[in-house]
Amino acid sequence: MFKDESSYSVNPAAEPSADWAAEAMVVANNAPVLARVERYMARLSLTDVQRLWIRGQVVAQLRGVKMEGEALYARAFACMHMALATLTDGDELDARLDLSLDLPVGEAHDGRSSRWLQQRMQPAMARTNMASRPLNRSWGAAFLRRFQSLLNRRAIGASRRALPGEA
Amino acid sequence: MGRGGIRPWEAIGRYRRYWLSTFILLPAGGAALVLHRVLADRLPPGLEIPTLVIFALLFAWISAGFWTALVGFVLLIRGTTDTAPGSPERRLAEPRPRSRVAILMPIYNEEVERVAAGLQATYKSLQQAGALAHFEFFLLSDTRDPAIWLREELVWSALCQALNAFGRIHYRRRPINNKAKSGNVADFCRRWGRDYEYMVVLDADSVMNGETLYRMLEMMEGNPQVGIIQTQPLAVNRETLYARLQQFAQHVYGPIFSAGLRFWQLGDGHYIGHNAILRTAPFTEYCALPVLPGRAPLGGPLLSHDFVEAALMAKSGWEVWFVPSLPGSYEEVPPTLIDDLKRDRRWAQGNLQHLRLLAGEGLRSAHRFLFINGAMSFLAAPLWGLFLILGALGSLHWANASGDGRMGLFDWHGLADPVPFWLVGITATLLLSPKLMAVLWVLYQRNQRERFGGVLHLTVSMFFESLFSILMAPIRMAFHSQFVLQTLMGSGVRWGGQVRGDQETSWREALRTFGWCSALGLVLTGTLYPLLGIWHFVWLIPILGGLTAAVPIAAWTSRPSLGRWARRHRLFVIPEEVRVPPELRALAADSVAYLPHIDGDPFVQVVVDPRFNAIHTALQRNRTSAWPRAASLCHKALEKGPQELNSRERNILLSDRQSMLALHRAVWSMADRERLAAWGLADEAD
Numbered sequence: 032m033f034k035d036e037s038s039y040s041v042n043p044a045a046e047p048s049a050d051w052a053a054e055a056m057v058v059a060n061n062a063p064v065l066a067r068v069e070r071y072m073a074r075l076s077l078t079d080v081q082r083l084w085i086r087g088q089v090v091a092q093l094r095g096v097k098m099e100g101e102a103l104y105a106r107a108f109a110c111m112h113m114a115l116a117t118l119t120d121g122d123e124l125d126a127r128l129d130l131s132l133d134l135p136v137g138e139a140h141d142g143r144s145s146r147w148l149q150q151r152m153q154p155a156m157a158r159t160n161m162a163s164r165p166l167n168r169s170w171g172a173a174f175l176r177r178f179q180s181l182l183n184r185r186a187i188g189a190s191r192r193a194l195p196g197e198a
Numbered sequence: 199m200g201r202g203g204i205r206p207w208e209a210i211g212r213y214r215r216y217w218l219s220t221f222i223l224l225p226a227g228g229a230a231l232v233l234h235r236v237l238a239d240r241l242p243p244g245l246e247i248p249t250l251v252i253f254a255l256l257f258a259w260i261s262a263g264f265w266t267a268l269v270g271f272v273l274l275i276r277g278t279t280d281t282a283p284g285s286p287e288r289r290l291a292e293p294r295p296r297s298r299v300a301i302l303m304p305i306y307n308e309e310v311e312r313v314a315a316g317l318q319a320t321y322k323s324l325q326q327a328g329a330l331a332h333f334e335f336f337l338l339s340d341t342r343d344p345a346i347w348l349r350e351e352l353v354w355s356a357l358c359q360a361l362n363a364f365g366r367i368h369y370r371r372r373p374i375n376n377k378a379k380s381g382n383v384a385d386f387c388r389r390w391g392r393d394y395e396y397m398v399v400l401d402a403d404s405v406m407n408g409e410t411l412y413r414m415l416e417m418m419e420g421n422p423q424v425g426i427i428q429t430q431p432l433a434v435n436r437e438t439l440y441a442r443l444q445q446f447a448q449h450v451y452g453p454i455f456s457a458g459l460r461f462w463q464l465g466d467g468h469y470i471g472h473n474a475i476l477r478t479a480p481f482t483e484y485c486a487l488p489v490l491p492g493r494a495p496l497g498g499p500l501l502s503h504d505f506v507e508a509a510l511m512a513k514s515g516w517e518v519w520f521v522p523s524l525p526g527s528y529e530e531v532p533p534t535l536i537d538d539l540k541r542d543r544r545w546a547q548g549n550l551q552h553l554r555l556l557a558g559e560g561l562r563s564a565h566r567f568l569f570i571n572g573a574m575s576f577l578a579a580p581l582w583g584l585f586l587i588l589g590a591l592g593s594l595h596w597a598n599a600s601g602d603g604r605m606g607l608f609d610w611h612g613l614a615d616p617v618p619f620w621l622v623g624i625t626a627t628l629l630l631s632p633k634l635m636a637v638l639w640v641l642y643q644r645n646q647r648e649r650f651g652g653v654l655h656l657t658v659s660m661f662f663e664s665l666f667s668i669l670m671a672p673i674r675m676a677f678h679s680q681f682v683l684q685t686l687m688g689s690g691v692r693w694g695g696q697v698r699g700d701q702e703t704s705w706r707e708a709l710r711t712f713g714w715c716s717a718l719g720l721v722l723t724g725t726l727y728p729l730l731g732i733w734h735f736v737w738l739i740p741i742l743g744g745l746t747a748a749v750p751i752a753a754w755t756s757r758p759s760l761g762r763w764a765r766r767h768r769l770f771v772i773p774e775e776v777r778v779p780p781e782l783r784a785l786a787a788d789s790v791a792y793l794p795h796i797d798g799d800p801f802v803q804v805v806v807d808p809r810f811n812a813i814h815t816a817l818q819r820n821r822t823s824a825w826p827r828a829a830s831l832c833h834k835a836l837e838k839g840p841q842e843l844n845s846r847e848r849n850i851l852l853s854d855r856q857s858m859l860a861l862h863r864a865v866w867s868m869a870d871r872e873r874l875a876a877w878g879l880a881d882e883a884d
Contacts, residue, residue, distance in 0.1 A: 071866060074808050105867035112863075124859065127812035132359055145816035151364040152354070152817055157392040161384050163486035166558045173557035 064107045065089065071111065075130045081118060088114035205423075205517070206283035211464040215564065218462050221265045226258035229621060236617050240599075241592050249588045252581050259574050260628045263455070267632030270458030274639050279457045279523060282464055286427060286519050290413070291420035299333045299415055299475070300394040304382040306340040306375070308402040309699060310349040311790050313337070314357050316405045319784035321361055323526075326780075327408030332415060334394070335367040338382045340375035344848045347371060348800040348814060355813050356793050373853070379471070380487055380503035387482040394478055401472040404431065405781050407526025414475040414524065424465075425480050425516030426508060429527035430456050431473040434774045434782060436533055437700045437762055440755035443663055444531045444538075446770035450650065450660065451636040456522035465517035466564035471504030473527045477516065481507070484514040490554055495547045495690035502548025505572060506555065509565035513558075528774075528782065533700045534756035535670065536711055539677050546576040546681035547691050579678030586741065593730060622737075633664060649773035659769050669751060672744040676715050703756035705749075712748035719745030801848050802840050802878055804858070811862045818855040828857040836864050839876030 068089055072082050092110040096103070112123040119126040125144040128134070134144055230250050237246045273279045280287045301320070305313055317335060324330045337354060341347045354369040361367070372385055383399060391397070396418055398411060406429075414427055430452065433445040460467070469476075485507045490497045500506055508518045532538040549572040556566055637660050640646050641653060650656040703711075723742050727735050744751070754760060764770050774782060794810070796803050804810045821828075831847050843851070851857045865877045874880055 067866070071808060101867055101869045104869055105863070108863060108867050124812055124815060127808050128816050131809035131812045132355060148355075148364075148813075148816050151358065152369050154365075154368060154390060154393070156389045159388055159392050159482055161388050161391075161482045161486045163488045164484065166488050166555070168555060168557050168559075170557045172559065176559065 064093070064103055067104065068107055068111050071108075075127060076133075077130065085111055085114040085118070088117070205465060207285070207464040210282060211462070211466060211564070214462055214464075215567075218262070218265060222258045222262050225261055226254045229257045229624065230254040232617055233621060237592070240596055242595070245588060245592050245595060249585065249592065252585045252588065256578060256581055256585060257625070257628075259578055260625065262571070264628040264632060266458035266462065267451075267454045267635055268458070269461050270454035270456065271632075271635040271639055273457045273461060274454060275642060279460065282461075284465060284517075286417040286421040286424050286517075287521060287523065289420040290416040293332055293412075293415050293419050295331075297332055297396070297415065297419060298394045299396045299398060299411070300386070300390065300478075301333055301335045301398045301400060301411075302338055302383060302386055303335065303400045303402065303404070304338045304340065304379045305350070305402045306379070307343050307346050308341075310346065310353045311787075311793060312699075313350075313402050314353045314793060315785045315787075315790045316400075316403060317367070318357060318361065318789065319405050319781045320400075320408070320411075321363065321367070322784055323406070323408035323781045324411060325408070327412055329408055329412040329415075330366070333366075333398075333411065335363075336386060336390075337367070337369045338386055339369065339371040340378070340382050341371065342375070342845070342849075344845055344852055345800040347849075348804050348810075348852070349796060351814055351817060352794045352796070352810060360792055377487070377499050378501075380500070380507070384486060387478060391478045391482045396475055397478050397481070398475045399472050401529055403530040404473050405528045405785065406473065407779065407781050410524050410526035411475075417521070418475055418477065421517070423517050424519055425477045425511040425514075426467070426469050426474055426518040427524075428467060428469050428474040428508075428518070428520045429524045430520070430522040431470075431527045431529035432772075432774065433531040434528045434772065435530050435785065437758040437765075438533045438702070438756050439758075439760040439764060439770075440535055440538070441531050441533045441700070442761045442764060442770040443666055443755070445772050446650075446659055447663055447667070448531075449772040450640060450656075450663075451633060453522065454632065454636050454639055456520070460520050460522055463520055463564060465519055466512055466562050467508065467518040467520035468565075468568055469504045469508035469511075469518060471502075471507075473529060476511075480511060480514060480516050484516075485510045488555075490551060493688075495685045495688060496551055496554065500548065500551055501544060501691070502552065502572070505549075505552060505565070505568055509555070509558075509561050509568070512562045512565055513560045526779065526781065534703050535673070535752045536703055536707070536756075537701075539674075542576070542674075542678065543681050543691050545572075546678065547685045549573045549576055550682065550685050576678050576682050579675040580682050582675050583679050590726065590730075593734060597729070630664065633660060646773065649771070649776045651768035651771035651776075655768040655771065659771070663770065666751075666755070668740050669744040669747060672719075672741045673712065673715055673748045673751065676718070676745065676748075700758045700761075701756070702758065703753050705753050708749045708753040708756075712752045715745050715748035719743070719748065798878060799840065801843075801852070804852070805835075805840070805861045805865055806877055806879060808862070811858060814852070815855050815858040815862070818853060818858060820856050821854045824850055824854050825856070828854050832857055832861055832864070835861060836868075836873070839873065841876070 065086070068086065069082075072085060077085070089107055089110045092113075093103075093107060096106060098106055115126040116123040119129060121143065122145070128144040128148060132144075132148070134147075230253055233253055234246070234250055237249065241249070303313065303317060317337070321330075321335065324333055337350065339347065339350055341350060350371070351369065354367065358364045358367050370386070370389075372382060375381065377384065383397075386397070396415065398406070398414070400406065410429070414429070417427055418424060432452075433441075433448045436442060436445060487500050487503055487506055487510075489499055492498070495501075512518050532541055549569075552569040553573050555561070556569055637656060640650055640656060647653055647656065651659065719742050722738075723746065726738065726742075730738075761770075765775065796810070804814045828850055831843065831851050834847075835843055835851070840848075851861065865874075865879065868874050868877075868879075871880065
């Protein structure tokens with residue numbers, strides 16, 4: 032479940048500061064990386080506030096980083112996931128899941144949406160045995176059984192008595 | 199446990215079956231004796247005896263259908279179908295609050311949107327009936343294709359989300375699909391069967407009305423001795439001409455056969471594997487299927503499980519009832535002749551396997567009869583073929599013996615013997631009168647006439663349906679004979695997905711599949727006409743005509759456009775088309791338009807898209823034993839691209855949570871444009 036948006040701020044400081052300038056430098060130097068982060072976030076249904084806050088976190092984490100190529104993309108991606116996880120006080124996978132399924136706020140799943148989803152997918156097991164029973168398929172035995180049943184029926188018919196109350 | 203105790207229907211059932219056996223055997227024997235009088239002086243014993251034996255068998259087979267239809271017709275006219283003592287319809291009980299029913303939908307490489315639409319329609323119908331509290335749904339997947347598997351997961355989650363049904367609709371995919379559908383249901387019983395007193399088994403294309411499901415639950419609650427209640431699913435929703443013919447036939451002729459069947463069966467009924475409610479505990483305890491000794495096709499796991507499960511249920515003392523009067527149970531039929539024959543191929547093998555269970559200890563005689571009846575559905579074809587061959591040989595023999603070379607069985611010595619005509623007339627009556635009775639029954643019900651398009655259109659539809667069934671009979675005979683021979687010669691069939699949509703058969707495909715039938719028809723026509731002469735040849739026209747026209751029949755009847763044309767002209771109309779039930783209306787394509795649409799390769803999308811990846815990954819476990827292999831496959835996927843992975847390799851990666859997370863992160867962290875393009879992320883490489 033995502034944090035209430037009033038619990039964090041995405042507004043920059045009122046006066047330009049050294050931090051603000053440094054962030055601008057990071058944005059300028061890492062434009063492709065941040066563009067990919069933005070595209071990734073666009074695939075999730077984040078609110079503007081959430082998106083800006085995550086972007087701010089990524090920019091802050093990239094400040095002073097001396098990396099390039101895949102390492103830089105990986106760093107930015109990891110930062111974004113960390114920020115996503117922070118927003119939900121949990122795991123980035125759970126955060127993405129909450130966004131994907133639009134899970135209702137207040138649902139009793141202890142913040143572990145993935146476990147909750149697994150339990151909904153398959154309820155707790157209550158194992159039972161199911162094994163086939165032996166089936167005698169011998170024709171000889173079948174004829175013998177039939178013969179015996181005919182004999183028994185004759186015997187029953189011969190000694191049949193009306194029981195009290197029987198019509 | 200509710201089995202045992204007094205079974206008031208049992209003596210009645212036995213009495214009725216004795217009568218049925220008499221009605222089948224005596225006329226068959228009599229007809230064979232009459233034919234013997236005709237043939238005795240004209241054919242050598244080597245030809246006469248097999249002809250008589252096969253004639254008697256086939257006569258018995260068709261007379262069983264006739265008597266069933268006649269009894270059903272009389273019962274329906276009298277309105278006494280449900281009055282047998284012990285009928286579950288007569289004893290309903292309000293379900294206890296804790297009674298739980300699992301609705302199982304086993305699926306195997308199915309069109310996921312259609313499955314979802316059917317499930318949603320049933321779910322909403324139950325909701326409207328106010329009975330949802332007792333029911334939970336299980337989508338039991340045996341799907342092997344990773345692309346379909348991924349769609350199933352996403353559709354399941356979207357369905358739960360849309361219906362607010364998390365915890366009420368479940369999804370399980372078996373990693374190993376042992377024993378096909380019956381194994382899938384058994385897997386459910388082993389895992390969760392204890393928590394659900396009843397289970398309703400559906401097919402992937404089944405739809406059921408909520409009130410019907412609740413009524414079935416009431417019947418089970420009121421009849422603790424009943425193990426299975428089977429409904430009569432009605433064929434609906436298809437548009438090809440072939441399927442519309444089948445739908446029409448089933449709707450018009452089905453009720454009288456069903457009523458008759460129910461009359462003979464009573465509590466020793468059949469189960470067709472879907473659209474039925476089962477008591478889970480006895481099913482789990484007694485209905486695990488035996489594996490036949492020997493190798494497939496006649497040995498090994500049973501291919502047709504349903505009849506055997508019903509027999510095992512009844513063997514252990516539980517009642518199995520067929521309740522055709524339950525409305526609101528639907529299924530779809532194969533859209534084309536080819537698809538129908540593909541299904542028949544599996545059924546042929548399965549039903550022939552049942553013959554090996556005939557001597558099974560403790561089986562009820564009614565179920566032994568069902569095994570024979572099922573096998574005869576396919577054995578009748580080669581027997582009929584053999585009968586025709588013997589007839590032709592007999593004619594040739596007599597023609598040679600009489601010297602003029604152009605004599606038929608019906609005109610020996612220039613004497614027009616009336617007996618064969620009588621036999622042909624009786625046979626035709628046995629075959630066609632059920633159709634007339636069925637139409638009379640429809641006409642008898644005033645409110646039903648218009649639902650079949652009106653009196654005139656109903657009669658015209660019946661005429662054309664009969665014509666098509668006569669023309670298709672020899673094609674089926676040819677294929678069924680082939681299936682039986684293939685099975686007996688040890689050629690098995692593999693489990694395959696079924697075609698559910700309206701797909702046309704192209705001329706090329708029709709020629710490839712039915713070309714040999716047409717060629718056989720032409721060759722036989724060319725050979726037999728000069729030998730038999732016009733008089734005898736006329737009798738063979740329906741057979742040779744059907745065979746010769748196999749290719750165009752298969753191609754034309756597969757056309758949805760012809761089916762729609764027929765519907766516009768009120769031909770082959772069924773009541774569900776005139777007044778569409780809400781649960782079928784809910785199957786419209788736009789009812790599931792909200793389901794996620796995956797563009798391109800679903801594997802790539804599930805790796806790349808953060809939402810799809812989250813849903814799929816959350817549903818997987820960490821499979822530590824697969825990690826070494828998964829790591830090298832991840833590496834391969836990232837280096838060479840996803841298209842280099844085969845289905846098996848994809849399945850390994852998709853089944854492991856860590857692999858899916860790692861791939862997702864790694865793909866989004868790539869800097870190389872080419873490798874990104876392989877994952878459909880070329881635009882992200884700026």
